[in-house]
Amino acid sequence: MIKGRGAVSNPAGRFELRRSEAADDGWYPDGADSADEGGEPERLKTTLHVDQSRSIIARNESPDLPFSQTINPYRGCEHGCIYCFARPSHGYLNLSSGLDFETQLYYKPQAAALLEAELRKPGYRCAVISLGASTDPYQPIERELKITRSLLEVMQRFRHPVGIVTKGALVERDIDLLQDLAKDGLAHVALSITTLDPALKRTLEPRAASGAARLRVLRRLSDAGIPTMVLFSPVIPFVNDAEMESVLAAARDAGARRASYIMLRLPYEVKDLFREWLETHAPLKAAHVLSLVEQMRGGKLNDPRFGSRMKGEGQYAAIVEQRFRIACRRLGFDGAGLQGLRCDAFTVPAAAGDQLRLAL
Known part of the structure; x- marks a missing residue:
């Protein structure tokens, strides 16, 4: 187990031609716990x-998503959330969805320039852009690289609508840009809060902001007039599901006006990584947790079908949905999902060297 990391191992991706498996041949002494003694290093840089x-804008036609355009400033995510459905994407880079996903990070230094070029194309049609659809735009490396902020600066100049989903408290840094966009109905932020238990967070999503920090950010954003919602995601059976009502209530007190949830998804390699995490951190719960996942996924650990992959099916999924609806009604949330944003304010500002138009 690596300190500060979510994955327990670093298995080969599904596209690798060769696979290897560690085995104890008795060469190293029993109890070796460091790289020098034959064990794993205590920390990975x-x-x-x-x-x-x-190109910078990715497009989708998924009926499960309320947006058709996304931007991911980073590939891989240092937050290390063990359940992250984006982990298998590292396989396309010949890297592992395990520890590589958390430690081998790719950033897009030309993101802002690429976005501006895209928005200036004559055929571009304005539609909401979502930041954070796969990997978090406010993961720790954003503090120095500021790529997400550079994208928001472009959207501010073009008056382009943007929705943000994050677990990072760093979004608080960009309140100035988001507040300016929000006053014209061009921005909203969803804070994903999985647990308020610090001990669970340390293993489940080790480098994400604490639940308390995310609630503080919700309050700051809401006080600044930026529409916010809470995303209780993912709902993990017998791990964090009992916290649903308390998370929603705390978020409502912090100013969130909308709420949503997503059931645990375990595509491709994530199934094995999550099973490994359970066996390491919650071995007495493992069999029951996986059994409940299978109950809501048609007897499997993952169901990729549109319409069911986000919420699940079966008795357990129905109970969670009912609890969510009752809690939202009791707490007075305005509705589920992200708030609609305007597209009619989009404008293409003059670029350096453009000929000025004559005043009439």
Whole structure:
């Protein structure tokens, strides 16, 4: 187990031609617990790589998502959330969805320039852009790289609508930009809060902000006039599901006006990584947790079908949905999901060297 990391291991990705498996051949002494003694290192450093992508906006037609355009400033995520459905994407880089996903990070230094070029194209049609649909735009490396902030600066100049989903308290830094956009109905922020238990957070999402910090940020954003919602995600059977009502209540007290939830998803390699996490951190619960997941996923650990992958099916999923609806009604949330944003304010500002228009 690596301190400060979510994954317990670093298995080969599903596209790798070769696989290896560690085995104890008796060469090293029993109880070795450091790299020098034959064990794993106690800590793994984060390594940054430049992402040379030539485009920045990804588009989707998923009926499960309330947006069609997304931007991910980073590939991989240092938050290390063990349940992250984006982990398998590291396989396309010939890297592991385990520890590599948390430590081998790719950033897009040209993101703002690419976005501006895209928005200036004559054929561009304005639609809400979501930041954080896969990996978190406010993970720790954003503090120095400021790529997410540079994207927001472009959207501010173009008056482009943006929705943000994050577990990072660093979003508080950009209140100035978000407040300016929000006054014209062009921005909203969803804070994903999985647990208010510090001990559970340390293993489940080790480098994400604490639940208390996220609630503080919700209050700051709400007080600044920025529409906010709480996303109780993911709902993990017998791990954090009992916290649903308390998380929603705390978020409502902090100023959130909307709420939503997503059931645990375990695509591809995430199934094995999550099973490994359970066996390490909650071995007495493991069998029951996986059994409940299978009950809401048609007897499997994952169901990728549109319409069911976000909420699940079966008795357990129905109970969670009922609890959510009752809690939202009791707490007075305005509704589920993200608030609609305007697209009619979009404008293309003059670029350096453009010919000025004559005043009439």
